[in-house]
Amino acid sequence: MVSIKEVAQKAGVSVSTVSRVINGKQNVSPEKRAKIMQMVKATGYVPNRAARDMVMKRSFTVGIIIPMTFNMFQRQLFSDIEHHLEDFGYHSSFYFVAMSQESEEACLRRLKGEKTDGVILLHEIELPEFREYLEKNDIPSVIATFEKERWKSTSIHISENEAASAAVNHLIKLGHREIALLSGKRYSFGRQRLQGYVNALESAGIPYNESKVVFVDSYSISDGMSGMKELLDRKISFSALFAITDELAIGAMRYLKDRGYQVPGDISVVGCDDIEISSYTIPRLTTIRQPVSEMGKMSVAMLHSLITSESKMNVNIALPFTLIERESVTEYTKNI
Amino acid sequence: MVSIKEVAQKAGVSVSTVSRVINGKQNVSPEKRAKIMQMVKATGYVPNRAARDMVMKRSFTVGIIIPMTFNMFQRQLFSDIEHHLEDFGYHSSFYFVAMSQESEEACLRRLKGEKTDGVILLHEIELPEFREYLEKNDIPSVIATFEKERWKSTSIHISENEAASAAVNHLIKLGHREIALLSGKRYSFGRQRLQGYVNALESAGIPYNESKVVFVDSYSISDGMSGMKELLDRKISFSALFAITDELAIGAMRYLKDRGYQVPGDISVVGCDDIEISSYTIPRLTTIRQPVSEMGKMSVAMLHSLITSESKMNVNIALPFTLIERESVTEYTKNI
DNA sequence: CTGAAAGCGCTTACAG
DNA sequence: CTGAAAGCGCTTACAG
Numbered sequence: 001m002v003s004i005k006e007v008a009q010k011a012g013v014s015v016s017t018v019s020r021v022i023n024g025k026q027n028v029s030p031e032k033r034a035k036i037m038q039m040v041k042a043t044g045y046v047p048n049r050a051a052r053d054m055v056m057k058r059s060f061t062v063g064i065i066i067p068m069t070f071n072m073f074q075r076q077l078f079s080d081i082e083h084h085l086e087d088f089g090y091h092s093s094f095y096f097v098a099m100s101q102e103s104e105e106a107c108l109r110r111l112k113g114e115k116t117d118g119v120i121l122l123h124e125i126e127l128p129e130f131r132e133y134l135e136k137n138d139i140p141s142v143i144a145t146f147e148k149e150r151w152k153s154t155s156i157h158i159s160e161n162e163a164a165s166a167a168v169n170h171l172i173k174l175g176h177r178e179i180a181l182l183s184g185k186r187y188s189f190g191r192q193r194l195q196g197y198v199n200a201l202e203s204a205g206i207p208y209n210e211s212k213v214v215f216v217d218s219y220s221i222s223d224g225m226s227g228m229k230e231l232l233d234r235k236i237s238f239s240a241l242f243a244i245t246d247e248l249a250i251g252a253m254r255y256l257k258d259r260g261y262q263v264p265g266d267i268s269v270v271g272c273d274d275i276e277i278s279s280y281t282i283p284r285l286t287t288i289r290q291p292v293s294e295m296g297k298m299s300v301a302m303l304h305s306l307i308t309s310e311s312k313m314n315v316n317i318a319l320p321f322t323l324i325e326r327e328s329v330t331e332y333t334k335n336i
Numbered sequence: 337m338v339s340i341k342e343v344a345q346k347a348g349v350s351v352s353t354v355s356r357v358i359n360g361k362q363n364v365s366p367e368k369r370a371k372i373m374q375m376v377k378a379t380g381y382v383p384n385r386a387a388r389d390m391v392m393k394r395s396f397t398v399g400i401i402i403p404m405t406f407n408m409f410q411r412q413l414f415s416d417i418e419h420h421l422e423d424f425g426y427h428s429s430f431y432f433v434a435m436s437q438e439s440e441e442a443c444l445r446r447l448k449g450e451k452t453d454g455v456i457l458l459h460e461i462e463l464p465e466f467r468e469y470l471e472k473n474d475i476p477s478v479i480a481t482f483e484k485e486r487w488k489s490t491s492i493h494i495s496e497n498e499a500a501s502a503a504v505n506h507l508i509k510l511g512h513r514e515i516a517l518l519s520g521k522r523y524s525f526g527r528q529r530l531q532g533y534v535n536a537l538e539s540a541g542i543p544y545n546e547s548k549v550v551f552v553d554s555y556s557i558s559d560g561m562s563g564m565k566e567l568l569d570r571k572i573s574f575s576a577l578f579a580i581t582d583e584l585a586i587g588a589m590r591y592l593k594d595r596g597y598q599v600p601g602d603i604s605v606v607g608c609d610d611i612e613i614s615s616y617t618i619p620r621l622t623t624i625r626q627p628v629s630e631m632g633k634m635s636v637a638m639l640h641s642l643i644t645s646e647s648k649m650n651v652n653i654a655l656p657f658t659l660i661e662r663e664s665v666t667e668y669t670k671n672i
Numbered sequence: 673c674t675g676a677a678a679g680c681g682c683t684t685a686c687a688g
Numbered sequence: 689c690t691g692a693a694a695g696c697g698c699t700t701a702c703a704g
């Protein structure tokens with residue numbers, strides 16, 4: 001591969017000068033600049049990234065922390081983030097982490113060797129050393145799509161609590177009072193959306209009833225099916241369901257169909273997130289939309305500004321969510 | 337950050353020796369080795385990747401070429417590939433490329449600067465210089481999930497042609513004769529699956545009828561809807577549809593429902609790929625399964641062997657596919 | 673088994 | 689505006 005030295009020789013200048021022009025610095029005579037550009041083109045020279053990274057002591061890469069198995073919402077988010085990262089000229093390095101301490105430690109170890117310019121978390125890491133390492137080394141981080149308390153970093157999210165309330169209020173406004181909840185314990189948003197459900201019920205003067213809520217392990221479609229099964233097996237009476245993620249809702253609708261129930265005829269279902277597939281399900285899912293692309297875009301933009309600016313001020317950004325009314329919800333008529 | 341030099345000083349040895357132990361070389365006395373390990377631990381030393389990459393003239397990263405907008409099948413594949421790459425100790429670098437020459441050129445330019453150890457293509461690149469560059473520089477590449485003619489690299493795929501035939505034969509066996517095709521021109525598999533459809537018809541002595549096939553621009557769910565619309569608007573008569581991707585099939589089922597048709601009551605639908613969501617749609621989709629995880633795993637394993645072994649032999653691997661019978665297909669009763 | 677030294681390909685003061 | 693030189697943090701012959 002051709003090196004900067006070779007280009008310098010062919011152009012009859014020093015490497016310093018070549019370095020200047022390829023990095024767009026001023027103070028180079030037009031003639032030399034032209035000559036150098038010409039040689040760069042002729043030789044097909046491209047700077048060696050490793051060498052540059054080493055001397056500049058930064059890698060121009062940002063680390064992306066992702067859960068080992070990431071769901072559809074995160075896949076969309078991830079893809080948006082990648083695009084923007086590329087636009088800003090960053091590389092990205094992945095860190096898949098599972099729900100275990102060893103996995104988090106392994107992630108931290110790798111992180112130390114790579115000197116990423118910053119980190120975007122699509123997954124909540126518990127390990128205290130992790131946070132400490134970032135803070136001690138001034139590595140900016142942004143949390144994408146979580147509203148995490150006491151973690152000193154910028155975070156982009158919707159108000160989880162209010163989003164859940166909005167979903168439930170929509171149901172209440174339509175006359176539903178026996179509203180089941182399909183939730184999970186994993187991640188902070190599980191707790192927050194549960195809280196939103198509780199709040200909405202309370203405001204409407206509807207008593208909270210434990211037997212109407214089920215917690216599943218994760219947030220996949222199949223968890224939605226098993227959660228719905230559990231709910232049905234309890235033989236309680238209800239007319240609507242709020243599933244805290246769209247995938248859960250889709251699984252619930254699937255299972256309801258298997259058991260012969262109509263959505264929304266027998267049960268109204270509302271989800272949360274608005275993943276792509278939700279506009280195509282049968283019936284189309286009524287849900288709360290998180291502005292994914294904006295969130296992805298902002299995550300990168302915020303991280304970039306944290307990396308480049310002097311004042312490292314961490315902000316907590318709550319983006320607006322929207323209720324998207326589709327076909328899975330209807331007015332209250334009866335309980336099952 | 338602590339460097340190798342610092343560790344050497346604290347351990348009272350030379351940097352060469354430290355380098356030997358952290359790289360697991362032999363020929364180091366047990367005492368020094370122990371002392372060094374201890375200092376590594378104490379200082380929290382982790383080798384600087386950029387420095388190592390530079391001197392070793394390789395980056396331990398593999399480039400992943402992805403289409404600008406990647407579909408659900410590719411997202412699953414991608415996620416599998418990433419996991420395995422991490423297992424093998426590789427990093428990955430993304431190259432999103434659009435359907436344009438400039439985009440392919442930009443991709444090539446970046447590739448030149450990064451000295452990736454190898455490349456995995458999830459997207460077909462047309463630019464001849466691209467292939468030339470890889471060949472000239474002995475950069476191994478594997479094509480994941482495409483069966484590409486005249487491209488000297490290893491490729492992992494199913495027999496597209498036969499997979500399509502299997503789907504259509506299934507329909508034929510159930511008595512269908514008027515079988516519509518929802519296809520696309522983009523990528524070689526579009527052409528290949530079309531060929532499989534044609535072959536299956538021919539073997540069964542059913543004449544190919546152009547009016548029963550529609551080509552859409554891309555392979556998304558919404559393309560599936562618009563393709564189905566076009567088909568219906570042609571007012572032709574048919575009893576079954578083969579959509580060359582699951583997303584297309586899901587879009588078609590969606591649109592059929594909107595127009596008041598029953599699947600499979602009025603129209604049987606079979607897809608191809610077997611993406612996750614296909615087992616949860618209403619009705620569940622009958623489709624041809626590509627062994628995604630195996631494909632992801634093999635792509636990485638093959639690339640790794642290409643990178644590390646001496647003999648760079650390129651192989652063309654066709655993995656078996658399976659017909660997955662679910663609920664979207666039924667016996668022929670009538671045409672619409 | 674071990675260390676001194678060269679070199680990888682860049683950037684960045686520094687001196688002119 | 690320009691170049692010589694130092695230095696980034698490693699690995700790898702080479703000599704002992």
